[in-house]
Amino acid sequence: MNTKKNYIKRTALPMAILLSAVAVSPLFGEKVYAAVEATQQQGTIKGTVVDSNGEPVIGANVIIEGTTTGTITDIDGVFMINAKPGTKLTISFIGYESVTLPAKANMRVTLSDNSTMLGEVQVVAYGVQKKVSVTGAISSVGSEELLRTPVSSVTNVLGGQMTGLTTVQYSGEPGADAADILVRGKATFNDSSPLIQVDGVERSMTDIDPNEIESVTVLKDASATAVFGIRGANGVILITTKRGKEGKPKISFSTSATVLQPTKMVEQANSYQYATFYNQLMKNDGKDPVFSDAIVEKFRTHSDPIRFPDTRWADYIMKSAALQSQHNMSVSGGTDRVRYFISAGAYTQGGLFNSFSLPYDVSYSYKRFNYRANFDINVTKSTL
Incomplete structure (x- = not known):
């Protein structure tokens, strides 16, 4: 009898739960069905x-x-x-x-x-190599960075653009203001300048128009300069000029005008200050003054400028500013067989010396005209 009661208790509870679930299913059954249906539709x-x-x-x-x-x-x-x-x-x-x-x-x-990312190449020695596979110490800069500053020489732009490259500019004379370049410091006696090649030909980079340059690459360590032998001991700078690309003719024109001013002039004493200081110097040494009080007074008042002048020669012979201009026009394009890039440019830089309205120019000035024509011709399908 007890066994029968226990059986009824064990079966009654699950049955009650089941009947309760069936009784309340109308309250949440639709939501459960909707969720299942959404899952089936989403998949x-x-x-x-x-x-x-x-x-x-x-x-x-x-x-x-x-x-x-x-x-x-x-x-x-x-x-x-x-x-x-x-x-x-x-x-x-x-x-x-x-x-x-x-x-x-x-x-x-x-x-x-992605041809832009994986196809990007780095100029190395006598060819190109994918950037992802370059292991030597190499730095490069593109044409966009070179054109940000209008200067006469590319050497004056490279400073601060690439690691390991040092430029020192010793002169501001128009046409002679190119900077000296050192790659990783001064490594050899006498001449420590790096080897410079433009499109594989050794030459100076001073007179190259920045508008013609596609990229500048600096090879710095032994693994990158090995193929150049001892000529690459001080590093190698490789300049690649722009080439034509397949497509319709593309005409580009750029011009810029710049005002040049001295960065800082040397501060000098005038005649009155010089005479006063010199007399004080002589007194400190126990000697008689060189300039009398009357002469010192003339220096101060400028009452006798012929015999006792007080001329600041830097202000007298130099202008406060000079003009610089740069113009370039290029045409590029081509077909699958012939590609071309033609460029012509003019650069002018005025001098800071005053001409005093003379009929001839006594000031230093610089004028440069550049032209370049790069043609790439595939004579046959098997030649490049």
Whole structure:
């Protein structure tokens, strides 16, 4: 009898819970059904991301467009994401072009190499090399940085642009104001200047128009300069000029005007101050003054400028400012067989010495005209 009662108790409680659930199901049953239906409609999208060679892309980002919901691919390039079929998915990875595709079952996405990023090359010795594979100590600067400051010589722009490069400007004379360049300091006696090559030809970079330059590369260590032998002992500077690219003719014109002023003039004593200080110097040594009080007074009052002048020669013979101008015009373009880049430029720099309205110019000035024509011709399909 007791066994029967225990059986009824064990079965009655589960039955009561079940009947209660059935009784209250109308209150939440619709919500449960809606959630299940939404999950079924959303589904799970599975796909594979590969590169142009068919190799899986590990760690690629897969994001639902317009949201922050996403995932990444595993070691096999496979991803799984909860999304409705047709939902826009954006797949991206460093070094590849991002793509946006509608979601569907068993997707297979192929990412193309980003030519801007992976195709970027670094000029080295007698050729080019992908930046990602460069191991030597190399620094480079592009044409945009070189054109920010209008100067006569490229050497005056490189200072502060690249690590390991030192420039020292000893003169401000127009046409002779190029700076001396040192790569990683002064390494040899006498001449410590680096080897400079323009498009593979050794020459000076002083008179090159910055508008013609595509890039400037500095090779600094032994591994980068090994192919130049002892000539590269003080470093190597490689200048690459602009080349034409396939496409319609592109005409470019630039001009600039600059006002040149001395940075700081030397502060000098006038005649009255010099005479006073000199007399005091003689007194300190126990000697008689050189300039009498009457002469010192004439220096102070400028009453006899012919015999006792007080002329500040720096202000008299020098202008307060001079003008500098730079103009350049270039045309580039070409076809798959012939590409061209033609450039012409003019640079003028006035001097700071006063001409005093003379019929001839006694001031230092500088005028330079540059022209360049680069042609790349593929004579046949097998020649470059």
